Amino acid sequence: MPKQNIHPNYNEIHVKCACGNDFTTRSTHRGDIHVEICSACHPFFTGKQKLIDTAGRVERFRRKYAKVEAAK
Template sequence: MKKGIHPDYRPVVFRDPSAGTAFLTRSTIGSAKTVEWGDGAVYPVVDVDVSSASHPFYTGRNRVLDSAGRVERFKQRYGRAGR
């Protein structure tokens, strides 16, 4: 690998404020905000909108769509006039 052309690969905390969870991993992403982790060290923190703790697929809280109402509206709008 060439020296000086790659971004720094360092520990970073990713935090999901909506779920109240955070995890420490390594990344090249940078952030001006920092947080003190459980080991006493200070790491850059990146706030994310969705994580596995808040995503409906992983939590099992899927939204149920009103598909029957949609089908009926479609049939009314585009159904054959002879039926």
Template sequence: MKNGIHPAYRTVVFRDRAAGTAFLTRSTATSARTVEWADGATYPVVDVEVSSASHPFYTGNARVMDSAGRVERFERRYGRR
């Protein structure tokens, strides 16, 4: 790898605003805000809107689309050809 062209890879806290949870991981993401973690160290914090803690697919709250009802509604609206 070439020196000086890659972003710094460091420990960062990702905070999910919807679920109110935080994850400590490594990333190249940057932020001017910091947060003190449970280990007493201060890390940069990146706020995200959706993560695995709040996404409907991972939490089991995903809606199931009724495809048969959608087809019938389409046929009523536009007729069957």
């Protein structure tokens, strides 16, 4: 027999970001949530993220494994 009333309530809440964006979602959390960063202002989601290849890591990786492939 399955247990009754073991799951928390799933409530509709409002999320407010520091950038001014606000949206509604559902959570087991009670009350509103205030966040510092959201998908509207996070660099990954806005396309403003900059990937920096410090010290040529990708090139160093390719050189390292080119030697392994040449040895085969």
